[in-house]
Amino acid sequence: xxxxxxxxxxxxxxxxxxxxxxxxxxxxxxxxxxxxxxxxxxxxxxxxxxxxxxxxxxxxxxxxxxxxxxxxxxxxxxxxxxxxxxxxxxxxxxxxxxxxxxxxxxxxxxxxxxxxxxxxxxxxxxxxxxxxxxxxxxxxxxxxxxxxxxxxxxxxxxxxxxxxxxxxxxxxxxxxxxxxxxxxxxxxxxxxxxxxxxxxxxxxxxxxxxxxxxxxxxxxxxxxxxxxxxxxxxxxxxxxxxxxxxxxxxxxxxxxxxxxxxxxxxxxxxxxxxxxxxxxxxxxxxxxxxxxxxxxxxxxxxxxxxxxxxxxxxxxxxxxxxxxxxxxxxxxxxxxxxxxxxxxxxxxxxxxxxxxxxxx
Amino acid sequence: xxxxxxxxxxxxxxxxxxxxxxxxxxxxxxxxxxxxxxxxxxxxxxxxxxxxxxxxxxxxxxxxxxxxxxxxxxxxxxxxxxxxxxxxxxxxxxxxxxxxxxxxxxxxxxxxxxxxxxxxxxxxxxxxxxxxxxxxxxxxxxxxxxxxxxxxxxxxxxxxxxxxxxxxxxxxxxxxxxxxxxxxxxxxxxxxxxxxxxxxxxxxxxxxxxxxxxxxxxxxxxxxxxxxxxxxxxxxxxxxxxxxxxxxxxxxxxxxxxxxxxxxxxxxxxxxxxxxxxxxxxxxxxxxxxxxxxxxxxxxxxxxxxxxxxxxxxxxxxxxxxxxxxxxxxxxxxxxxxxxxxxxxxxxxxxxxxxxxxxx
Numbered sequence: 001x002x003x004x005x006x007x008x009x010x011x012x013x014x015x016x017x018x019x020x021x022x023x024x025x026x027x028x029x030x031x032x033x034x035x036x037x038x039x040x041x042x043x044x045x046x047x048x049x050x051x052x053x054x055x056x057x058x059x060x061x062x063x064x065x066x067x068x069x070x071x072x073x074x075x076x077x078x079x080x081x082x083x084x085x086x087x088x089x090x091x092x093x094x095x096x097x098x099x100x101x102x103x104x105x106x107x108x109x110x111x112x113x114x115x116x117x118x119x120x121x122x123x124x125x126x127x128x129x130x131x132x133x134x135x136x137x138x139x140x141x142x143x144x145x146x147x148x149x150x151x152x153x154x155x156x157x158x159x160x161x162x163x164x165x166x167x168x169x170x171x172x173x174x175x176x177x178x179x180x181x182x183x184x185x186x187x188x189x190x191x192x193x194x195x196x197x198x199x200x201x202x203x204x205x206x207x208x209x210x211x212x213x214x215x216x217x218x219x220x221x222x223x224x225x226x227x228x229x230x231x232x233x234x235x236x237x238x239x240x241x242x243x244x245x246x247x248x249x250x251x252x253x254x255x256x257x258x259x260x261x262x263x264x265x266x267x268x269x270x271x272x273x274x275x276x277x278x279x280x281x282x283x284x285x286x287x288x289x290x291x292x293x294x295x296x297x298x299x300x301x302x303x304x305x306x307x308x309x310x311x312x313x314x315x316x317x318x319x320x321x322x323x324x325x326x327x328x329x330x331x332x333x334x335x336x337x338x339x340x341x342x343x344x345x346x347x348x349x350x351x352x353x354x355x356x357x358x359x360x
Numbered sequence: 361x362x363x364x365x366x367x368x369x370x371x372x373x374x375x376x377x378x379x380x381x382x383x384x385x386x387x388x389x390x391x392x393x394x395x396x397x398x399x400x401x402x403x404x405x406x407x408x409x410x411x412x413x414x415x416x417x418x419x420x421x422x423x424x425x426x427x428x429x430x431x432x433x434x435x436x437x438x439x440x441x442x443x444x445x446x447x448x449x450x451x452x453x454x455x456x457x458x459x460x461x462x463x464x465x466x467x468x469x470x471x472x473x474x475x476x477x478x479x480x481x482x483x484x485x486x487x488x489x490x491x492x493x494x495x496x497x498x499x500x501x502x503x504x505x506x507x508x509x510x511x512x513x514x515x516x517x518x519x520x521x522x523x524x525x526x527x528x529x530x531x532x533x534x535x536x537x538x539x540x541x542x543x544x545x546x547x548x549x550x551x552x553x554x555x556x557x558x559x560x561x562x563x564x565x566x567x568x569x570x571x572x573x574x575x576x577x578x579x580x581x582x583x584x585x586x587x588x589x590x591x592x593x594x595x596x597x598x599x600x601x602x603x604x605x606x607x608x609x610x611x612x613x614x615x616x617x618x619x620x621x622x623x624x625x626x627x628x629x630x631x632x633x634x635x636x637x638x639x640x641x642x643x644x645x646x647x648x649x650x651x652x653x654x655x656x657x658x659x660x661x662x663x664x665x666x667x668x669x670x671x672x673x674x675x676x677x678x679x680x681x682x683x684x685x686x687x688x689x690x691x692x693x694x695x696x697x698x699x700x701x702x703x704x705x706x707x708x709x710x711x712x713x714x715x716x717x718x719x720x
Contacts (some may be wrong), residue, residue, distance in 0.1 A: 027574075076440065080436065080455075082510055084507075087505060087507040087508060087511060088507070114475075114514065115471075115475065115502075115512050115514055116511070116512065117510075117511060117513075118501075118513045118514055118515050119514065119515065119598055140478065141478075142475075142478060145443065145447055146442075147444075147448070148447060151443070151447060151476070151477060152443055152476065153477075154474065154514060155478050155479065156480065
């Protein structure tokens with residue numbers, strides 16, 4: 001097991017990463033604020049890990065909520081199910097919530113904890129690679145609204161994050177690959193040594209070798225934590241975390257959610273951002289090839305879907321921007337391991353890239 | 361106009377109190393975080409003050425949500441109405457919410473602000489005396505759940521509180537009196553000089569003399585702010601704010617919400633707490649009379665309802681406690697202006713008080 005400590009302005013919390021951690025009560029119980037524990041999980045994860053976690057916590061007053069699975073369930077109705085369960089159990093403000101599942105479970109559980117009796121403790125036990133490297137750091141919690149993703153929520157930090165790498169043994173290969181897109185992202189935007197390490201170890205990661213997974217997850221969390229601390233107000237470097245996401249969101253939206261996984265769309269999007277950086281003369285052809293090989297080794301797509309024309313891409317990319325103004329604001333690469341934000345790219349250059357990009 | 365500055369650990373905000381403040385844009389606009397403003401109000405207050413506030417803010421992009429009125433509307437459904445309105449208006453995280461109304465409006469608007477896009481700015485414009493002296497300080501926001509009051513919510517501080525004392529001109533006299541119960545409470549628990557001032561000025565307050573209202577509201581907010589700062593975690597002196605509330609909640613619950621106003625029940629409850637303190641030998645007979653006269657001058661009841669027997673009182677008072685244990689925990693008066701918390705009162709003493717208390 002390895003541990004990373006995330007430093008917040010007023011306190012800190014550990015991210016423990018390693019195999020077999022679900023059986024180790026001593027990682028969880030010091031973070032409980034009382035004897036009342038509510039595990040929130042979903043219909044996919046419950047049959048795999050719920051009983052094991054309950055056995056680990058046999059000495060506590062443990063209840064559970066099992067929600068349906070999937071991004072479409074990330075709404076207020078299911079957060080209300082968590083509140084109802086807490087009240088039905090008679091749990092007070094010293095209760096602790098545990099999120100056992102992927103990013104959707106973590107986001108909803110975190111928001112339920114933030115708003116139950118004005119805030120109770122929660123612990124993240126993420127079981128997908130994406131949740132392990134992304135949503136466990138940063139304190140963002142919340143749900144989608146019919147009019148927009150993540151519109152309702154709160155900042156609420158977990159007391160601890162417990163990443164049992166063994167849970168990846170039951171993750172579908174396609175979701176493992178999608179999670180690797182975010183892992184690769186951390187190397188591309190910030191750490192060329194980590195990118196080299198990923199090139200050397202991609203096969204081992206895909207074979208689920210625990211020491212390699214532990215290393216990759218911990219490094220990813222460390223880079224994300226560094227960025228979040230540098231930019232708490234989301235004005236600057238935090239945007240680097242969106243490398244590939246503007247292209248990627250266009251693909252996700254055009255194809256309908258669930259047809260391309262988020263990580264797959266981000267993988268293709270990062271390739272396109274890299275391609276654009278090369279067209280601008282910031283990267284050479286060899287670097288472009290290097291990124292392409294790494295994404296390929298991870299099993300990620302580098303092409304765009306046939307269904308999405310250059311015109312449709314541009315339309316959706318303009319919609320994706322949070323603030324309405326005329327120019328596209330993109331995260332690109334000034335060099336390998338060095339992201340930048342720019343709104344100075346000529347739209348003609350973007351259009352040329354999109355028109356010539358491989359479709360499949 | 362007078363101003364009190366509430367000091368928080370990481371920032372501060374003003375409470376402005378005086379007549380005619382609704383027309384003064386300069387008190388509101390420095391606290392806006394952008395041009396988008398959503399006024400949340402209710403069906404009772406909207407016809408009285410909404411257009412005036414909108415005229416004051418004519419230079420901004422002002423939208424409105426008009427909710428039904430009453431404690432029964434303080435639920436998640438109506439908070440969702442606020443979120444829907446924000447999204448329908450296309451408002452981003454630089455939008456500002458304004459709560460124009462009583463405590464229910466303030467609590468719901470505050471929670472809507474706390475959870476919209478993970479937290480946006482809000483300003484309180486309380487229009488009832490109760491909201492002006494109580495709910496504008498402390499940062500508690502939230503809604504009721506069928507299983508309990510204020511179960512869902514967040515701590516979220518306003519950017520400013522604007523108390524226009526003229527709004528009390530349209531407040532029903534019974535609600536003004538109910539608000540005075542909380543004003544008197546601040547004197548009883550903490551400030552005997554303020555209590556003397558209230559004795560001298562009660563008639564003027566009930567005649568809505570603006571300088572007196574300004575003084576009473578500002579002093580009440582100052583005492584509440586002092587207590588909240590001393591005890592942010594609600595472990596100690598903050599409980600003093602519940603003087604009369606254990607008896608009062610029993611009356612409210614027994615009679616059904618709305619039959620006795622909260623402030624009326626608290627008035628009677630404070631009289632009972634004072635009576636119990638006198639039975640314990642902490643206050644003399646003259647002090648008891650003094651409290652009774654002041655409550656009487658405010659128009660508040662001192663008797664209990666005929667419908668609530670001593671037995672029923674005790675049953676409900678045991679239910680009211682947040683933490684389950686055998687002994688009643690009560691806020692009483694060690695002296696005038698000096699509250700204390702005790703769980704050492706013999707239940708026989710309480711029962712004797714309840715059996716002999718005047719019913720009406």
